[in-house]
Amino acid sequence: xxxxxxxxxxxWRGWLAAVAWLxxxxxxxxxxxxxxxxxxxxxLVWAADQEGGGxxxxxxxxxxxxxxGFEVELAAMLAxxxxxxxxxxxxxxxxxxxxxxxxxxxxxxxFESTPERARDWHCSRPYFAYALQLVARRDSALDSLDALxxxxxxxxxxxxxxxxxxxxxxxRRRSDLAVEVVGYDGTxxxxxxxxxxxxxAVLMDDCIVSFNADRFGExxxxxxxxxxxxxTILTAPxxxxxxxxxDDALGRLITDGRLKALYDRWDLAGRQxxxxxxxATEVPPARRGSLADLIRGALPLLLRSAGMTILLSVAxxxxxxxxxxxxxxxxxxxxxxxRPLLAGYVEILRGTPLMLQLxxxxxxxxxxxLALPAIVxxxxxxxxxxxxxxxxxxxxxxxxxxxxxxxAALALGMTKWQSLRHVLVPQAVRIVMPPVTSDxxxxxxxxxxxxxxxxxxxxxxxxxLALSTGRIAELAIVTALLYLAxxxxxxxxSRWFERRLERRSERAPG
Amino acid sequence: xxxxxxxxxxxxxxxxxxxxxxxxxxxxxxxxxGPSGGGKSTLLRCLNGLETFAEGRxxxxxxxLVAGEHPPRALERVRRDVGMVFQGFNLFPHLSAIDNxxxxxxxxxxxPPAEARSRGLDLLERVGLSRFxxxxxxxxxxxxxxxxxxxxxxxMEPRVMLFDEPTSALDPQMSAEVLDVIVELARGGQTMVxxxxxxxxxxxxxxxxxxxxxxxxxxxxxxxxxxxxxxx
Numbered sequence: 063x064x065x066x067x068x069x070x071x072x073x074w075r076g077w078l079a080a081v082a083w084l085x086x087x088x089x090x091x092x093x094x095x096x097x098x099x100x101x102x103x104x105x106l107v108w109a110a111d112q113e114g115g116g117x118x119x120x121x122x123x124x125x126x127x128x129x130x131g132f133e134v135e136l137a138a139m140l141a142x143x144x145x146x147x148x149x150x151x152x153x154x155x156x157x158x159x160x161x162x163x164x165x166x167x168x169x170x171x172x173f174e175s176t177p178e179r180a181r182d183w184h185c186s187r188p189y190f191a192y193a194l195q196l197v198a199r200r201d202s203a204l205d206s207l208d209a210l211x212x213x214x215x216x217x218x219x220x221x222x223x224x225x226x227x228x229x230x231x232x233x234r235r236r237s238d239l240a241v242e243v244v245g246y247d248g249t250x251x252x253x254x255x256x257x258x259x260x261x262x263a264v265l266m267d268d269c270i271v272s273f274n275a276d277r278f279g280e281x282x283x284x285x286x287x288x289x290x291x292x293x294t295i296l297t298a299p300x301x302x303x304x305x306x307x308x309d310d311a312l313g314r315l316i317t318d319g320r321l322k323a324l325y326d327r328w329d330l331a332g333r334q335x336x337x338x339x340x341x342a343t344e345v346p347p348a349r350r351g352s353l354a355d356l357i358r359g360a361l362p363l364l365l366r367s368a369g370m371t372i373l374l375s376v377a378x379x380x381x382x383x384x385x386x387x388x389x390x391x392x393x394x395x396x397x398x399x400x401r402p403l404l405a406g407y408v409e410i411l412r413g414t415p416l417m418l419q420l421x422x423x424x425x426x427x428x429x430x431x432l433a434l435p436a437i438v439x440x441x442x443x444x445x446x447x448x449x450x451x452x453x454x455x456x457x458x459x460x461x462x463x464x465x466x467x468x469x470a471a472l473a474l475g476m477t478k479w480q481s482l483r484h485v486l487v488p489q490a491v492r493i494v495m496p497p498v499t500s501d502x503x504x505x506x507x508x509x510x511x512x513x514x515x516x517x518x519x520x521x522x523x524x525x526x527l528a529l530s531t532g533r534i535a536e537l538a539i540v541t542a543l544l545y546l547a548x549x550x551x552x553x554x555x556s557r558w559f560e561r562r563l564e565r566r567s568e569r570a571p572g
Numbered sequence: 573x574x575x576x577x578x579x580x581x582x583x584x585x586x587x588x589x590x591x592x593x594x595x596x597x598x599x600x601x602x603x604x605x606g607p608s609g610g611g612k613s614t615l616l617r618c619l620n621g622l623e624t625f626a627e628g629r630x631x632x633x634x635x636x637l638v639a640g641e642h643p644p645r646a647l648e649r650v651r652r653d654v655g656m657v658f659q660g661f662n663l664f665p666h667l668s669a670i671d672n673x674x675x676x677x678x679x680x681x682x683x684p685p686a687e688a689r690s691r692g693l694d695l696l697e698r699v700g701l702s703r704f705x706x707x708x709x710x711x712x713x714x715x716x717x718x719x720x721x722x723x724x725x726x727x728m729e730p731r732v733m734l735f736d737e738p739t740s741a742l743d744p745q746m747s748a749e750v751l752d753v754i755v756e757l758a759r760g761g762q763t764m765v766x767x768x769x770x771x772x773x774x775x776x777x778x779x780x781x782x783x784x785x786x787x788x789x790x791x792x793x794x795x796x797x798x799x800x801x802x803x804x
């Protein structure tokens with residue numbers, strides 16, 4: 063096969079992969095398992111996020127291999143009603159519905175009934191009633207819900223919410239409040255951040271508050287629970303018989319008192335729950351907007367988040383280069399005692415995931431009394447992580463400068479540091495320009511990891527918008543184009559550097 | 573100007589230099605000759621501390637170097653007064669010719685940039701390269717690069733110049749360009765030590781010739797005496 067044909071084939075393969083990816087991203091186009099398939103399999107696969115925490119689904123502290131929570135028991139009861147076993151499937155909470163039709167038959171994880179969910183998925187009859195509760199430290203100046211209307215002593219109140227939850231929707235809807243809403247992936251993380259004074263308060267479902275009340279004794283509920291709603295079980299839109307079977311099973315559990323007994327067992331006020339479920343009204347599905355409306359609404363948000371992506375990159379990479387260069391010089395020319403320490407620094411940062419490092423900076427440092435704002439932690443985390451890689455590149459670059467250059471500098475009476483500063487480092491910088499530029503592009507894309515510590519950059523914004531509007535594929539294309547528009551100029555720059563270096567080495571004699 | 577007393581250098585257990593003693597008077601030119609591996613370059617590099625030695629002592633341009641003691645500060649002081657020109661030129665490729673010449677005076681001696689530049693241009697003029705002041709080393713011929721390297725060393729106004737086979741990497745025509753510059757310097761009274769295989773140069777310019785064989789001084793004397801009968 064000629065090179066041209068091979069290139070053509072690769073080209074087509076790329077397109078096929080892109081189309082397959084898009085199809086997979088559209089909800090309901092996967093081959094969802096209908097009721098008969100679930101029965102034949104003998105398993106009902108239910109999805110939840112154990113990181114979401116109790117009382118829904120969480121790891122049993124006394125036996126970390128076991129999952130527990132009232133939804134774990136509910137899933138088992140529903141599966142038994144269908145005559146099958148329940149199997150748990152882990153997923154990130156705000157993306158659990160995307161598992162439907164592929165990795166899971168249903169999602170049972172405190173998903174509130176909302177018009178958007180009713181539009182995109184099949185929502186079961188309600189199985190639990192919740193209300194939202196604001197929680198703050200006992201010594202906080204925030205003493206009532208009304209206090210949120212005016213800024214606190216440190217500016218707008220920083221209120222944590224679970225990303226994609228009803229609490230987030232409620233907080234973002236309330237333009238009358240002086241709050242800065244910060245999205246988290248786990249409820250316990252939120253509570254920890256209130257305890258560590260990173261957040262002023264957190265808004266979450268009342269059952270989560272009472273479940274964690276003993277563990278977070280220094281926190282208290284502020285005001286009465288408000289803005290109530292119900293939880294629903296999500297199934298794929300193209301499995302009507304499975305959805306009906308689950309609805310029927312839930313009905314039986316409610317009528318014969320087994321659901322009430324479950325809630326009583328979990329101290330979740332069974333009788334009250336049954337009354338609330340009886341009176342719950344159905345949530346009508348939202349209308350699907352036009353593509354033009356979607357783009358008009360989403361583009362400004364996506365562009366602003368793209369700005370955050372750029373800010374994170376351009377703030378952290380120069381830092382990474384400075385630290386990396388210092389580490390490289392220290393390892394090659396520093397005092398003997400320093401070298402193993404720097405080697406350790408590089409190995410630790412290269413050997414552990416960026417996500418873990420960001421977590422440590424953002425969630426663990428406050429425990430040591432140093433609470434960094436999320437954006438500072440993100441920039442610092444990216445800079446430190448990439449400094450390890452940059453230091454290795456610069457080390458190779460410094461070693462690639464001929465030893466005669468160092469000798470010539472020393473022979474002119476320069477000190478070691480003058481030689482490094484004026485002779486060796488400038489040459490090493492030129493040598494490593496192409497790999498460093500390509501690392502910048504990599505860092506640029508790695509900024510998406512920062513969403514784990516509440517920084518909303520482009521990928522996170524996409525994910526939130528896609529799930530709330532249901533326009534997963536369309537927004538994916540817009541987001542991908544934005545990334546491309548940002549990284550392509552960088553690629554061009556990188557190639558320009560390489561060509562420049564090649565031309566220079568061609569001119570060199572010998 | 574230079575006193576070398578019982579110098580010995582040991583590398584991997586081998587005595588590369590052994591009991592080397594010699595004297596170089598101010599304003600004279602000494603050439604180090606002898607077979608390859610005889611220790612000529614090592615001796616030269618011991619004179620400005622680029623290599624260490626195990627025994628003996630060196631006094632050069634008023635500075636003392638003692639075996640086993642090579643503190644960086646002392647070496648920097650020696651090197652400010654002792655210039656060196658390498659076989660492979662070792663020009664800084666990221667700097668223009670004039671910047672190569674002015675870098676050390678500016679950052680080591682603290683000469684103001686304008687003054688360093690004007691003196692640098694004079695030096696390039698002296699080696700016949702003022703037209704190439706802004707050229708990068710990669711665009712110059714080998715002979716031109718070596719002449720820039722000489723100007724770069726002279727810019728520090730060294731009391732002694734060391735040349736380590738300055739023409740070995742050059743073809744005869746380019747060698748001649750470089751040798752003319754060195755001979756000119758010698759006539760101007762610059763004290764220098766030159767490692768070379770070029771006996772013609774030794775005959776033209778050397779006050780004394782030192783022949784090193786297997787790390788020892790084999791013979792010392794005027795060029796006419798040491799090189800009598802030897803060919804090119």
